[in-house]
Amino acid sequence: MEKSVVIEDLSKKYKLYNNRKERLLDLIVPGKSYGHDFYALHNVSFTVDKGDIVGFVGVNGSGKSTLSNIIAGVIPETTGSVFVDGQASLIAVNAGLDRKLTGRENIELKLLMLGFSKHEIRTLEKDIIEFSELEQFIDQPVKSYSSGMKSRLGFSISINIDPDILLIDEALSVGDKTFSEKSIEKMLEFKQSGKTMFFVSHSLGQMKRFCEKILWLEFGEVKMYGSTEEVLPKYEDFLKNYKKMSKEDKKIFRKKALEKQFKK
Ligand SMILES: Nc1ncnc2c1ncn2[C@@H]1O[C@H](COP(=O)(O)OP(=O)(O)OP(=O)(O)O)[C@@H](O)[C@H]1O
Numbered sequence: 001m002e003k004s005v006v007i008e009d010l011s012k013k014y015k016l017y018n019n020r021k022e023r024l025l026d027l028i029v030p031g032k033s034y035g036h037d038f039y040a041l042h043n044v045s046f047t048v049d050k051g052d053i054v055g056f057v058g059v060n061g062s063g064k065s066t067l068s069n070i071i072a073g074v075i076p077e078t079t080g081s082v083f084v085d086g087q088a089s090l091i092a093v094n095a096g097l098d099r100k101l102t103g104r105e106n107i108e109l110k111l112l113m114l115g116f117s118k119h120e121i122r123t124l125e126k127d128i129i130e131f132s133e134l135e136q137f138i139d140q141p142v143k144s145y146s147s148g149m150k151s152r153l154g155f156s157i158s159i160n161i162d163p164d165i166l167l168i169d170e171a172l173s174v175g176d177k178t179f180s181e182k183s184i185e186k187m188l189e190f191k192q193s194g195k196t197m198f199f200v201s202h203s204l205g206q207m208k209r210f211c212e213k214i215l216w217l218e219f220g221e222v223k224m225y226g227s228t229e230e231v232l233p234k235y236e237d238f239l240k241n242y243k244k245m246s247k248e249d250k251k252i253f254r255k256k257a258l259e260k261q262f263k264k
Contacts, residue, residue: 001049003085004165004196005071010080012041012066012220039261040066042220044080048213051194055201055211055228057235059242062217064200068092068167071198086164087114091155099143103134103153106142110157124160131186132156133179152179159186166190169200184209207232219257 017023017035026034041063048054056064069075070082072090090096097106107128111121129138132152142150158166168187187210191197199210207214207228214231216223224231245253 003047003083004050004052005048005085006081006083007047007071008045008081010041010044010067010070010082011039011078012063012070012075013078014038014040036262039220041070041077041217042261044217044220044222046215046222046225048196050085050196052213053191053197053199053211054213054215055199055207056215056217057204057207057232058217058223059239061219063220064217065092065169067215067217068169068198068200071165072167084165088165088167089158089161089163090167090169091151091158092167092169097142097150097154100141102141103132103138103145104129106153107157111161114161116161128156128160131160131182148176148179155179155183159183159190163195165196165198167198167200170202204232204236220261 014037015026015035016038017026022034025032044063044067056067058064066075068090070077071084072088073084074090074096096110098109101109104125107125108121111124116124132138132155134149134153137145137149142153145153155168166187187197191210197210199207201207211228213226214228214235215225216231216235224234242250242253
Protein backbone atom coordinates (compact mmCIF):
# COMPACT_ATOMS: atom_id res chain seq x y z
CA MET A 1 0.00 0.00 0.00
CA GLU A 2 1.25 3.48 -0.86
CA LYS A 3 1.63 5.67 2.21
CA SER A 4 -0.14 9.01 2.31
CA VAL A 5 0.74 10.27 5.79
CA VAL A 6 3.37 8.91 8.18
CA ILE A 7 3.61 10.42 11.64
CA GLU A 8 6.43 9.31 13.93
CA ASP A 9 6.94 10.29 17.57
CA LEU A 10 5.21 13.59 17.01
CA SER A 11 5.01 16.01 19.91
CA LYS A 12 3.64 19.54 20.13
CA LYS A 13 4.74 21.57 23.08
CA TYR A 14 3.30 24.93 24.12
CA LYS A 15 4.69 27.24 26.71
CA LEU A 16 2.03 28.40 29.16
CA TYR A 17 2.54 31.43 31.37
CA ASN A 18 0.71 32.51 34.52
CA ASN A 19 0.81 36.16 33.51
CA ARG A 20 2.20 38.64 30.96
CA LYS A 21 5.21 39.44 33.10
CA GLU A 22 6.31 35.79 33.00
CA ARG A 23 5.91 35.73 29.22
CA LEU A 24 7.99 38.87 28.84
CA LEU A 25 10.72 37.65 31.21
CA ASP A 26 10.95 34.40 29.27
CA LEU A 27 11.63 36.43 26.14
CA ILE A 28 14.21 38.83 27.51
CA VAL A 29 16.11 37.05 30.31
CA PRO A 30 18.82 34.89 28.76
CA GLY A 31 19.59 31.47 30.21
CA LYS A 32 16.51 31.36 32.44
CA SER A 33 13.22 29.72 31.66
CA TYR A 34 9.82 30.99 32.79
CA GLY A 35 6.38 29.42 32.38
CA HIS A 36 5.41 25.76 32.05
CA ASP A 37 5.77 23.32 29.19
CA PHE A 38 2.47 21.83 28.09
CA TYR A 39 2.20 18.93 25.66
CA ALA A 40 -0.84 19.19 23.40
CA LEU A 41 0.47 16.08 21.62
CA HIS A 42 3.00 13.59 22.90
CA ASN A 43 4.78 10.80 20.99
CA VAL A 44 2.00 10.35 18.47
CA SER A 45 2.75 7.76 15.77
CA PHE A 46 0.50 6.35 13.06
CA THR A 47 0.47 5.62 9.35
CA VAL A 48 -2.24 6.32 6.81
CA ASP A 49 -2.49 4.60 3.42
CA LYS A 50 -3.53 6.42 0.26
CA GLY A 51 -7.32 6.49 0.07
CA ASP A 52 -7.91 5.94 3.80
CA ILE A 53 -10.62 7.94 5.53
CA VAL A 54 -9.48 8.50 9.09
CA GLY A 55 -11.54 10.00 11.90
CA PHE A 56 -10.00 11.69 14.94
CA VAL A 57 -11.99 11.24 18.14
CA GLY A 58 -11.36 12.22 21.74
CA VAL A 59 -12.89 14.45 24.39
CA ASN A 60 -12.38 18.25 24.31
CA GLY A 61 -8.73 19.21 24.44
CA SER A 62 -7.36 15.82 23.43
CA GLY A 63 -5.38 17.28 20.51
CA LYS A 64 -7.54 16.57 17.44
CA SER A 65 -7.35 20.08 15.98
CA THR A 66 -3.66 20.44 16.80
CA LEU A 67 -2.95 17.23 14.89
CA SER A 68 -5.09 18.33 11.90
CA ASN A 69 -3.29 21.66 11.81
CA ILE A 70 0.13 20.00 11.83
CA ILE A 71 -0.79 17.59 9.01
CA ALA A 72 -2.13 20.54 6.99
CA GLY A 73 1.12 22.44 7.58
CA VAL A 74 -0.67 25.30 9.36
CA ILE A 75 1.42 24.95 12.53
CA PRO A 76 4.80 23.25 12.99
CA GLU A 77 5.48 20.20 15.14
CA THR A 78 7.89 20.58 18.08
CA THR A 79 9.61 17.21 17.66
CA GLY A 80 9.11 14.04 15.65
CA SER A 81 8.55 13.61 11.95
CA VAL A 82 5.60 14.28 9.68
CA PHE A 83 5.52 12.94 6.13
CA VAL A 84 2.63 14.10 3.95
CA ASP A 85 2.51 12.94 0.33
CA GLY A 86 0.96 15.72 -1.75
CA GLN A 87 -0.99 18.85 -1.01
CA ALA A 88 -3.15 18.84 2.11
CA SER A 89 -6.05 21.21 2.55
CA LEU A 90 -7.74 21.97 5.87
CA ILE A 91 -11.38 22.92 6.22
CA ALA A 92 -12.13 24.32 9.63
CA VAL A 93 -14.31 27.08 10.99
CA ASN A 94 -12.26 30.28 10.60
CA ALA A 95 -9.22 28.48 9.18
CA GLY A 96 -7.15 30.38 6.71
CA LEU A 97 -9.55 33.24 5.98
CA ASP A 98 -8.42 36.86 6.15
CA ARG A 99 -11.19 38.74 7.97
CA LYS A 100 -10.38 42.09 6.36
CA LEU A 101 -10.68 40.80 2.81
CA THR A 102 -13.92 40.02 1.00
CA GLY A 103 -14.97 36.46 0.22
CA ARG A 104 -13.89 36.88 -3.41
CA GLU A 105 -10.50 38.33 -2.42
CA ASN A 106 -9.95 35.42 -0.04
CA ILE A 107 -10.66 32.97 -2.85
CA GLU A 108 -8.25 34.75 -5.21
CA LEU A 109 -5.52 35.05 -2.59
CA LYS A 110 -5.74 31.37 -1.67
CA LEU A 111 -5.66 30.27 -5.32
CA LEU A 112 -2.72 32.55 -6.10
CA MET A 113 -0.81 31.18 -3.12
CA LEU A 114 -1.43 27.65 -4.36
CA GLY A 115 0.10 28.58 -7.71
CA PHE A 116 -2.96 28.32 -9.97
CA SER A 117 -2.77 30.13 -13.32
CA LYS A 118 -4.95 33.16 -14.14
CA HIS A 119 -7.16 31.03 -16.36
CA GLU A 120 -7.58 28.31 -13.71
CA ILE A 121 -8.36 30.96 -11.09
CA ARG A 122 -11.16 32.38 -13.23
CA THR A 123 -12.82 28.98 -13.64
CA LEU A 124 -12.29 27.84 -10.06
CA GLU A 125 -13.48 31.15 -8.61
CA LYS A 126 -16.80 30.74 -10.40
CA ASP A 127 -17.25 27.17 -9.11
CA ILE A 128 -16.31 28.15 -5.56
CA ILE A 129 -18.71 31.12 -5.45
CA GLU A 130 -21.53 29.02 -6.87
CA PHE A 131 -20.93 26.19 -4.41
CA SER A 132 -20.75 28.58 -1.44
CA GLU A 133 -24.20 30.08 -2.17
CA LEU A 134 -22.90 33.35 -0.75
CA GLU A 135 -24.41 35.30 -3.65
CA GLN A 136 -23.86 39.08 -3.26
CA PHE A 137 -22.19 38.58 0.14
CA ILE A 138 -19.12 37.30 -1.73
CA ASP A 139 -18.03 40.95 -2.11
CA GLN A 140 -18.48 41.79 1.56
CA PRO A 141 -15.59 41.55 4.06
CA VAL A 142 -15.38 38.17 5.80
CA LYS A 143 -15.55 39.89 9.20
CA SER A 144 -19.24 40.57 8.48
CA TYR A 145 -19.98 36.87 7.85
CA SER A 146 -21.77 34.57 10.27
CA SER A 147 -19.85 31.44 11.32
CA GLY A 148 -22.04 29.41 8.94
CA MET A 149 -21.13 31.69 6.03
CA LYS A 150 -17.41 31.50 6.86
CA SER A 151 -17.61 27.76 7.03
CA ARG A 152 -19.41 27.67 3.65
CA LEU A 153 -16.69 29.80 2.07
CA GLY A 154 -13.88 27.74 3.62
CA PHE A 155 -15.48 24.47 2.63
CA SER A 156 -16.12 25.63 -0.93
CA ILE A 157 -12.52 26.77 -1.42
CA SER A 158 -10.94 23.64 0.04
CA ILE A 159 -13.10 21.10 -1.75
CA ASN A 160 -12.96 22.81 -5.15
CA ILE A 161 -9.17 23.05 -5.30
CA ASP A 162 -9.23 19.24 -5.29
CA PRO A 163 -6.28 18.61 -2.95
CA ASP A 164 -4.56 15.23 -2.53
CA ILE A 165 -5.48 15.14 1.15
CA LEU A 166 -8.51 16.76 2.71
CA LEU A 167 -8.83 17.49 6.43
CA ILE A 168 -12.25 18.48 7.73
CA ASP A 169 -12.32 19.79 11.28
CA GLU A 170 -15.86 20.24 12.64
CA ALA A 171 -16.64 22.29 9.56
CA LEU A 172 -19.99 20.62 8.99
CA SER A 173 -21.36 21.37 12.42
CA VAL A 174 -22.00 25.07 11.83
CA GLY A 175 -23.55 25.08 8.35
CA ASP A 176 -27.28 24.68 7.81
CA LYS A 177 -28.76 21.31 6.92
CA THR A 178 -29.04 21.82 3.16
CA PHE A 179 -25.44 22.95 2.89
CA SER A 180 -24.24 20.09 5.12
CA GLU A 181 -26.00 17.57 2.89
CA LYS A 182 -24.45 19.14 -0.22
CA SER A 183 -21.02 19.07 1.43
CA ILE A 184 -21.43 15.45 2.46
CA GLU A 185 -22.23 14.53 -1.14
CA LYS A 186 -19.10 16.33 -2.31
CA MET A 187 -17.09 14.50 0.36
CA LEU A 188 -18.48 11.16 -0.80
CA GLU A 189 -17.33 12.05 -4.33
CA PHE A 190 -13.90 12.86 -2.90
CA LYS A 191 -13.91 9.51 -1.09
CA GLN A 192 -14.85 7.66 -4.26
CA SER A 193 -11.95 9.24 -6.15
CA GLY A 194 -9.64 7.34 -3.79
CA LYS A 195 -8.11 10.34 -2.02
CA THR A 196 -7.05 10.47 1.61
CA MET A 197 -9.34 12.22 4.04
CA PHE A 198 -9.27 13.14 7.73
CA PHE A 199 -12.35 13.95 9.63
CA VAL A 200 -12.76 15.57 13.06
CA SER A 201 -16.24 15.51 14.48
CA HIS A 202 -18.05 14.97 17.74
CA SER A 203 -20.83 13.33 15.76
CA LEU A 204 -20.21 9.59 15.97
CA GLY A 205 -22.93 9.06 13.34
CA GLN A 206 -20.86 11.03 10.81
CA MET A 207 -17.76 9.08 11.85
CA LYS A 208 -19.52 5.78 11.20
CA ARG A 209 -20.80 7.00 7.86
CA PHE A 210 -17.44 8.12 6.50
CA CYS A 211 -14.47 6.71 8.31
CA GLU A 212 -12.74 3.41 7.76
CA LYS A 213 -10.20 4.01 10.49
CA ILE A 214 -10.33 5.83 13.81
CA LEU A 215 -7.53 7.46 15.77
CA TRP A 216 -8.61 7.92 19.38
CA LEU A 217 -6.62 10.61 21.16
CA GLU A 218 -6.65 10.95 24.90
CA PHE A 219 -5.05 14.11 26.25
CA GLY A 220 -2.43 14.28 23.55
CA GLU A 221 -1.63 10.58 23.28
CA VAL A 222 -2.84 7.82 21.00
CA LYS A 223 -5.22 5.67 23.00
CA MET A 224 -6.15 3.44 20.05
CA TYR A 225 -5.78 3.33 16.27
CA GLY A 226 -7.53 0.81 14.07
CA SER A 227 -10.60 0.05 11.99
CA THR A 228 -13.81 1.93 12.78
CA GLU A 229 -15.54 -1.34 13.80
CA GLU A 230 -12.77 -2.05 16.27
CA VAL A 231 -12.20 1.39 17.81
CA LEU A 232 -15.51 3.26 17.72
CA PRO A 233 -17.51 0.86 19.98
CA LYS A 234 -14.71 1.09 22.56
CA TYR A 235 -14.74 4.88 22.36
CA GLU A 236 -18.53 4.87 22.69
CA ASP A 237 -18.24 2.70 25.83
CA PHE A 238 -15.68 5.12 27.22
CA LEU A 239 -17.98 8.08 26.52
CA LYS A 240 -20.92 6.36 28.21
CA ASN A 241 -18.84 5.72 31.32
CA TYR A 242 -17.37 9.22 31.18
CA LYS A 243 -20.83 10.78 31.02
CA LYS A 244 -21.94 8.66 33.97
CA MET A 245 -19.03 9.89 36.11
CA SER A 246 -19.83 12.36 38.89
CA LYS A 247 -18.61 15.94 38.47
CA GLU A 248 -15.95 15.22 41.05
CA ASP A 249 -14.68 12.07 39.27
CA LYS A 250 -14.57 13.92 35.94
CA LYS A 251 -12.48 16.63 37.58
CA ILE A 252 -10.05 14.03 38.96
CA PHE A 253 -9.82 12.32 35.55
CA ARG A 254 -9.01 15.61 33.82
CA LYS A 255 -6.59 16.68 36.55
CA LYS A 256 -4.59 13.44 36.28
CA ALA A 257 -4.38 13.82 32.50
CA LEU A 258 -3.33 17.46 32.74
CA GLU A 259 -0.60 16.59 35.24
CA LYS A 260 0.79 14.16 32.67
CA GLN A 261 0.60 16.76 29.89
CA PHE A 262 2.44 19.34 31.97
CA LYS A 263 5.18 17.08 33.27
CA LYS A 264 6.59 15.25 30.28
N1 LIG B 1 -1.84 28.06 20.86
C1 LIG B 1 -1.98 27.31 21.95
N2 LIG B 1 -1.34 27.63 23.09
C2 LIG B 1 -1.46 26.89 24.20
N3 LIG B 1 -2.19 25.76 24.29
C3 LIG B 1 -2.86 25.37 23.19
C4 LIG B 1 -2.80 26.12 21.97
N4 LIG B 1 -3.56 25.47 21.05
C5 LIG B 1 -4.09 24.39 21.68
N5 LIG B 1 -3.67 24.33 22.96
C6 LIG B 1 -4.01 23.29 23.95
O1 LIG B 1 -3.74 22.02 23.39
C7 LIG B 1 -4.71 21.07 23.80
C8 LIG B 1 -5.31 20.40 22.58
O2 LIG B 1 -6.15 21.34 21.91
P1 LIG B 1 -6.96 20.95 20.58
O3 LIG B 1 -7.71 22.16 20.15
O4 LIG B 1 -6.05 20.30 19.62
O5 LIG B 1 -7.99 19.85 21.15
P2 LIG B 1 -9.27 19.22 20.46
O6 LIG B 1 -9.21 17.76 20.73
O7 LIG B 1 -9.34 19.64 19.04
O8 LIG B 1 -10.44 19.88 21.31
P3 LIG B 1 -11.98 20.22 20.93
O9 LIG B 1 -12.70 18.90 20.84
O10 LIG B 1 -12.43 21.02 22.11
O11 LIG B 1 -11.97 20.99 19.66
C9 LIG B 1 -5.72 21.83 24.65
O12 LIG B 1 -5.42 21.60 26.01
C10 LIG B 1 -5.50 23.27 24.27
O13 LIG B 1 -5.80 24.13 25.35
